[in-house]
Amino acid sequence: MSLRGFATLNIWADDVEAATKWYAEFLGVEAYFMRPGPDGRPAYTEFRIGDYQAELGIIDRRFGPPNAATGPGGVVMHWYVDDLDATVKRLLALGATEYQPITPHGDEGFITASVVDPFGNVLGVMKNPHYEEILAALKGS
Structure with missing residues (x-):
């Protein structure tokens, strides 16, 4: 087995709705998918972008890994x-x-x-x- 190609890149945000609006402005396309969290606010949104329609997902930071980095890096x-x-x-x-x-x-x-x-x-x-x-x-x- 080997890595075959980039499929989905997930990023984190405290405010998924604001992040989705920011990325829509930057990318020039709207997110095509949204899943609400238990509170009704967006918990996950996803864009398809680029030559191969790669997926860029934005996930509510509350649902991130327990030991996720708190600052830029990695x-x-x-x-x-x-x-x-x-x-x-x-x-x-x-x-x-x-x-x-x-x-x-x-x-x-x-x-x-x-x-x-x-x-x-x-x-x-x-x-x-x-x-x-x-x-x-x-x-x-």
């Missing part, structure tokens, strides 16, 4: 973006804060950056020539 999932500079500027304008600045890695075109969203989650974005090559090959371009 694994950083980097989403491929077409325009890294514009994406980072937009995230910052929407209230995210810089976590890692725009950083080139070597001279092959791999460039990353990450921010902390207003809900305490690290969101990585990147330019990735490998992603572009695979996408073009799959589309037959």
